[in-house]
Amino acid sequence: MLLFCEDDNNVGRVTSIIHDYSDFSEERIAEGVIVDSLPEPEVIDGNYAILCVNLDSKEVYYKYVDEEVVTEPVTNQELIDALGIALLENAENKLRISTLESTQGELLMEIAMLKLNGGMPNVV
Structure with missing residues (x-):
């Protein structure tokens, strides 16, 4: 089961992966998305993967974002x-x-x- 924060365009950014949700209430389970498996992220130089879920189709995928090291002195x-x-x-x-x-x-x-x-x- 995946818990998420909803982003724009009905896409959820996954915040938690729950392997055993048997003790969860029906209401709590309804807040997440149940999946059988997770895709493997690609290793792309200069990017990091963010696990996302399409809230309409329940498709799980990775969004790749440029790694920008932002440091303020x-x-x-x-x-x-x-x-x-x-x-x-x-x-x-x-x-x-x-x-x-x-x-x-x-x-x-x-x-x-x-x-x-x-x-x-x-x-x-």
């Missing part, structure tokens, strides 16, 4: 800035996780105290 400072931002975001996420773990611990303690007191809150 990145300065060391840009890399350092991006790394710094990623490290700050990571630290913020760790703080959030720690806060959530603390809150979870407090809630578990409250539940335990409620169970010990027969469901009555501990009033001081």
Whole structure:
């Protein structure tokens, strides 16, 4: 079974190849295209193959696209800035996780105290 993103002209660009879809719902299966076999891509110098499916005929084929290496120069400072931002975001996420773990611990303690007191809150 092939899952795809629909491109122009009723052509889908294959995003996933599912070999065992027996656990899928009928609705999920209807979102894909079931095929018996896949064609072998040709090796064409300077091109790469994109697996496609014609959504009308269910024909599977490869579209060949020129390999264009597009690289924009990145300065060391840009890399350092991006790394710094990623490290700050990571630290913020760790703080959030720690806060959530603390809150979870407090809630578990409250539940335990409620169970010990027969469901009555501990009033001081």
